[in-house]
Amino acid sequence: MSELTFQLMDTHAGGDVSRIVTGGIDALPGATVREQMHYLRDDADGLRRLLLEEPYGIPEMSVDLIVPATDPTAAAGYIIMEVMGYPIYSGSNTICTATAVLEAGIVPKQEGTQRFVLESPAGLVNIEARVENGVVEAITCGGLPSYIDTYRAKIHVPDLGDVTYSVAYSGGFYALVDAAELGFSLNRAEERQLAECAHKIVEAIQAERGFSHYTLGDVGPLPFLHFMGPVEQVADDFYRSRSTTYVHPGVICRSTTGTGTSARLALMHYEGTIKPGDKLETVSLRETGFIGQFTAVREEGNGHVVENTITGKSYVLARSEIVVNCDDAMVDCSGLHHILTSAHPERT
Known part of the structure; x- marks a missing residue:
């Protein structure tokens, strides 16, 4: 199979685009989100490179992969990817990811102020979201x-x-x-x-x-x-x-x-x-x-x-499905096949 797919929600906070990967990636090995980040960095860096390089992206973007939380108090986990590699924390990426989990329904959106926890590679992050008329108007997250x-x-x-x-x-x-x-x-x-x-x-x-x-x-x-x-x-x-x-x-x-x-x-x-x-x-x-x-x-x-x-504040720019054709000379699929669900549908 040469054509692979996964799902994205593009967002930005303050002008910095964060591409939130919401589906199509297999569960990563690791007992914590930090360990899963290490696996992605060491064994599956193709996802970061694919989304930050031509023809799909540019280095000025960031990528956040939503993963299941390993701590029961967290609603979701996320792994941050940037041009420099894999930072363990980022404020703008956290603001975008918190907005994305609300918009995707991973955390049910509520009017007024609501609080939940995300699990970053740096550990648990407390999130406070302000929602007005169904719009996420502000995210406050704990800095390290x-x-x-x-x-x-x-x-x-x-x-x-x-x-x-x-x-x-x-x-x-x-x-x-x-x-x-x-x-x-x-x-x-x-x-x-x-x-x-x-x-x-x-x-x-x-x-x-x-x-x-x-x-x-x-x-x-x-x-x-x-x-x-x-x-x-x-x-x-x-x-x-x-x-x-x-x-x-x-x-x-x-x-x-x-x-x-x-x-x-x-x-x-x-x-x-x-x-x-x-x-x-x-x-x-x-x-x-x-x-x-x-x-x-x-x-x-x-x-x-x-x-x-x-x-x-983060804004949603697009919801899309990325189509990765490994026969395309512009696309490098190395470090990618083994984490894409569509590459081995028998596991779904």
């Missing part, structure tokens, strides 16, 4: 505990000179740089230059050093860079800042990203400029935004970790 690993270090970057950066962990390691120090005002016309600048900085940091999480250990080379604009205080407990997130290699996110917003909260706490209960709205090159709330701080590892939530 975030902390500052490195504060205002310097590195020499070819063509840029000495660059000052901090590093936060918020689901992945983020280099945080001041946009104005690098000559950027964070408008859409700068998108290509931002990507080129970030690429050079990330390459330099990766060549010089690695990073280790206090419980996860080595999680690979630093994949993210977050350009920070000036912080404006718009109320006693509310701040706003233009922001841009880069994913290595080569992608400027359409949104400010949830984990990027969590990283900013960690830095602002480290610098003593916010307190528990305060909110930060990050605003993208496309004038979209997420709102992060600093909810608590606790001692863990060798320092403070910041508890936080991320709020945003």
Whole structure:
């Protein structure tokens, strides 16, 4: 059989498209969603590559595979796939996946505020959904505990000179740089230059050093860079800042990203400029935004970790069935056949 199929719901949050795989994929081996992610990464990476490369997609998209939860308290599990690989958590992907499980009826949609739990590779995620007239108007999800690993270090970057950066962990390691120090005002016309600048900085940091999480250990080379604009205080407990997130290699996110917003909260706490209960709205090159709330701080590892939530809205773009013809020279089916239900209908 050369033609394979599976089902998608395309969504976006803040401009970042998340392709939610809702059906057609076999159950993956693994006692937890994290173990299932490892299987997908190591033995079935064809799904990620298929949906993020031509002719089906572009690297700027993300993919989320809905899987059965392994924890009985969770309504569903999900595995996140991006151009850099398999992050264990993502705010924008979580917002999109939470919207998709409501729209697909995996979690029955209710008017008003409803709460449920999803299981990510990072663990359980509390979701609060606000539904008005049948429309999912907002999703608030728990961000990962975030902390500052490195504060205002310097590195020499070819063509840029000495660059000052901090590093936060918020689901992945983020280099945080001041946009104005690098000559950027964070408008859409700068998108290509931002990507080129970030690429050079990330390459330099990766060549010089690695990073280790206090419980996860080595999680690979630093994949993210977050350009920070000036912080404006718009109320006693509310701040706003233009922001841009880069994913290595080569992608400027359409949104400010949830984990990027969590990283900013960690830095602002480290610098003593916010307190528990305060909110930060990050605003993208496309004038979209997420709102992060600093909810608590606790001692863990060798320092403070910041508890936080991320709020945003996801829109459904399309519901479709992908047809994969392995005879097509543009399509690489390697690493794909053994997880597609339609490749072996006798198992259905």
